[in-house]
Amino acid sequence: MQSILHLENIYKSYFLGKLELPVLKGISLDINKNEYVALMGPSGSGKSTLMNILGCLDSPTDGKYILNGKDVSRMLDDELAVVRNKEIGFVFQQFNLLPRLTALENVGLPLIYSKGVSKKERIERAEAVLEKVKLTDRMHHKPNELSGGQCQRVAIARALINKPSIILADEPTGNLDSKTSHEIMEILGTIHDEGNTVILVTHEEDISNFARRVIRLRDGLIETDKINSNPTVILHTV
Numbered sequence: 001m002q003s004i005l006h007l008e009n010i011y012k013s014y015f016l017g018k019l020e021l022p023v024l025k026g027i028s029l030d031i032n033k034n035e036y037v038a039l040m041g042p043s044g045s046g047k048s049t050l051m052n053i054l055g056c057l058d059s060p061t062d063g064k065y066i067l068n069g070k071d072v073s074r075m076l077d078d079e080l081a082v083v084r085n086k087e088i089g090f091v092f093q094q095f096n097l098l099p100r101l102t103a104l105e106n107v108g109l110p111l112i113y114s115k116g117v118s119k120k121e122r123i124e125r126a127e128a129v130l131e132k133v134k135l136t137d138r139m140h141h142k143p144n145e146l147s148g149g150q151c152q153r154v155a156i157a158r159a160l161i162n163k164p165s166i167i168l169a170d171e172p173t174g175n176l177d178s179k180t181s182h183e184i185m186e187i188l189g190t191i192h193d194e195g196n197t198v199i200l201v202t203h204e205e206d207i208s209n210f211a212r213r214v215i216r217l218r219d220g221l222i223e224t225d226k227i228n229s230n231p232t233v234i235l236h237t238v
């Protein structure tokens with residue numbers, strides 16, 4: 001099996017002046033291509049910090065991180081940005097959509113910075129990913145004219161626009177009711193079925209049960225790492 005994410009003894013501290021706050025305290029982990037992983041653990045245990053490192057939004061203080069065969073642990077910010085844009089799609093609890101832009105414009109935004117992508121291609125690709133999340137009929141609406149679940153689908157479409165191989169979702173259902181949460185999990189399930197590696201953070205056991213592997217953090221270390229032999233499968237409802 002090909003390891004797409006390889007972490008070796010990852011440490012991360014935040015520094016407040018001279019004060020060091022150690023958050024990750026030696027994380028070693030391999031995640032293979034097309035795995036579906038839920039990351040759980042108490043508030044403050046380091047889940048988001050780990051996701052930010054996995055997603056090249058931040059660098060570890062110490063340790064080695066090999067992403068898709070490339071050592072990214074010592075890369076500078078602009079090198080990291082290149083890897084991030086190519087490999088990673090992010091979904092956050094707060095959706096992080098720009099309020100003045102339509103769904104279509106929000107989704108196309110990451111392509112504005114891609115050289116060689118025309119406006120026409122940008123719109124076509126944004127339409128295609130919005131179709132995938134079943135939002136074609138709402139694509140000209142702005143976030144405040146959409147429900148929470150629809151906003152999260154826009155955010156997922158935006159995460160997919162650069163055709164990343166890895167989707168990182170930090171509490172993607174944290175602001176949603178349970179029916180809407182299941183719709184979002186159905187979409188993430190489809191993305192996984194299509195060959196992507198999916199890693200999501202959740203506090204909810206029933207959401208983690210969609211994943212095939214559950215990793216629990218406690219106080220900056222991996223407490224348990226277990227295969228879920230009986231994951232929830234959604235029979236198409238959306």
Ligand SMILES: Nc1ncnc2c1ncn2[C@@H]1O[C@H](COP(=O)(O)OP(=O)(O)OP(=O)(O)O)[C@@H](O)[C@H]1O
Nearest residue numbers: 014015021023041042043044045046047048049050
């Ligand atoms: N940018 C930062 N600067 C300083 N400390 C930070 C920063 N980000 C996180 N921390 C601290 O690091 C610790 C771990 O935070 P992190 O956000 O990774 O936890 P979490 O497991 O995602 O928690 P939650 O479930 O509440 O989202 C916390 O004590 C937090 O206060």
Ligand SMILES: [Mg+2]
Nearest residue numbers: 047048049170
């Ligand atoms: Mg968090």
